[in-house]
Amino acid sequence: IKWTEGRGWHDGQLVPYAPLSIDPANMTLHYAQTIFEGLKAYRQPDGGVATFRPEANAERFQASARRLAMPELPVETFVEACDLLVRQDKEWVPSEGEASLYLRPFMVATEVGLGVRPANEYLFLVIASPAGAYFSGGVQPVSVWLSEEYVRAAPGGTGAAKTGGNYAASLVAQAQAIEHGCDQVVWLDAIERRWIEEMGGMNLYFVYGNRIVTPELSGSLLPGITRDSLLSIAADLGYEVGEGRISVDDWRRQHDDGTLTEVFACGTAAVITPVGSVKSTRASWPVADGAPGPVTMRLRAALLDIQTGHAPDPHGWMHPLGA
Numbered sequence: 322i323k324w325t326e327g328r329g330w331h332d333g334q335l336v337p338y339a340p341l342s343i344d345p346a347n348m349t350l351h352y353a354q355t356i357f358e359g360l361k362a363y364r365q366p367d368g369g370v371a372t373f374r375p376e377a378n379a380e381r382f383q384a385s386a387r388r389l390a391m392p393e394l395p396v397e398t399f400v401e402a403c404d405l406l407v408r409q410d411k412e413w414v415p416s417e418g419e420a421s422l423y424l425r426p427f428m429v430a431t432e433v434g435l436g437v438r439p440a441n442e443y444l445f446l447v448i449a450s451p452a453g454a455y456f457s458g459g460v461q462p463v464s465v466w467l468s469e470e471y472v473r474a475a476p477g478g479t480g481a482a483k484t485g486g487n488y489a490a491s492l493v494a495q496a497q498a499i500e501h502g503c504d505q506v507v508w509l510d511a512i513e514r515r516w517i518e519e520m521g522g523m524n525l526y527f528v529y530g531n532r533i534v535t536p537e538l539s540g541s542l543l544p545g546i547t548r549d550s551l552l553s554i555a556a557d558l559g560y561e562v563g564e565g566r567i568s569v570d571d572w573r574r575q576h577d578d579g580t581l582t583e584v585f586a587c588g589t590a591a592v593i594t595p596v597g598s599v600k601s602t603r604a605s606w607p608v609a610d611g612a613p614g615p616v617t618m619r620l621r622a623a624l625l626d627i628q629t630g631h632a633p634d635p636h637g638w639m640h641p642l643g644a
């Protein structure tokens with residue numbers, strides 16, 4: 322679907338996957354007006370297909386567009402575009418289990434020009450790719466690297482938007498994590514370099530027995546849809562759940578005194594991943610005993626059961642697209 326100044330959204334079409342041709346002075350290539358989303362379609366027990374909370378992705382896409390001075394796509398248009406593609410690619414939705422069809426809606430500027438200002442032409446696209454189960458050999462805890470040198474996002478920046486620049490800024494820290502033998506980066510706040518924000522592509526949850534806390538939306542972390550869903554699911558399951566501030570020192574101390582029983586990360590790709598160990602330039606420590614914890618695994622199963630249609634959907638999150 323195209324957007325042109327003065328005309329709005331027009332010319333939506335379903336076309337075979339093909340390369341785009343790009344002018345060397347395309348504004349996106351230079352000034353990075355690009356936003357995206359990620360969501361999944363799961364096969365349901367009746368043979369049908371359903372996407373998970375596409376309206377929530379559409380709303381976050383609108384928020385990202387506002388922050389990047391791009392036009393807002395109506396929620397219905399976003400959802401309809403995803404529906405069209407899933408219906409077209411239905412045979413690519415895996416037949417069962419945690420495997421899914423991953424959808425990647427995105428928007429880029431298409432205007433040609435070298436002036437720094439919001440573009441006056443954009444293109445919204447959705448592409449899809451089958452995604453296997455994130456863990457093929459059983460759920461494995463990840464090891465995390467606390468990034469003290471780099472920050473992902475600062476107050477007033479673009480951290481709460483899903484825009485390419487945030488990910489570009491993350492790559493060097495992710496490479497450091499790998500150099501230090503860790504799987505993923507954990508980002509701290511930009512001002513005090515003290516408060517836990519999120520991981521490279523996932524939000525975090527801290528478990529204290531029956532109490533579960535996720536870092537509050539500081540304005541510089543991405544408001545994950547999995548994070549939001551788990552606030553409800555954990556409450557439904559009887560946990561005391563909330564948002565709060567957790568510092569690196571809290572994390573270390575609560576590990577030492579045994580009050581912190583589990584830590585997990587959550588996002589569309591991995592659903593829920595246990596965090597097994599933490600490392601920084603100053604210290605490293607396991608999370609509890611480093612094995613996937615019972616609360617992590619219970620929440621993981623509860624969310625996946627809703628997504629795959631094996632449990633009731635009390636919040637009306639599933640968007641069925643028929644067989």
Ligand code: PMP
Nearest residue numbers: 522523524543545546547588589
């Ligand atoms: N934080 C970041 C930086 C991410 O890229 C993602 C993945 N979209 C998340 C958190 C988790 O968000 P969601 O649950 O909507 O996938």
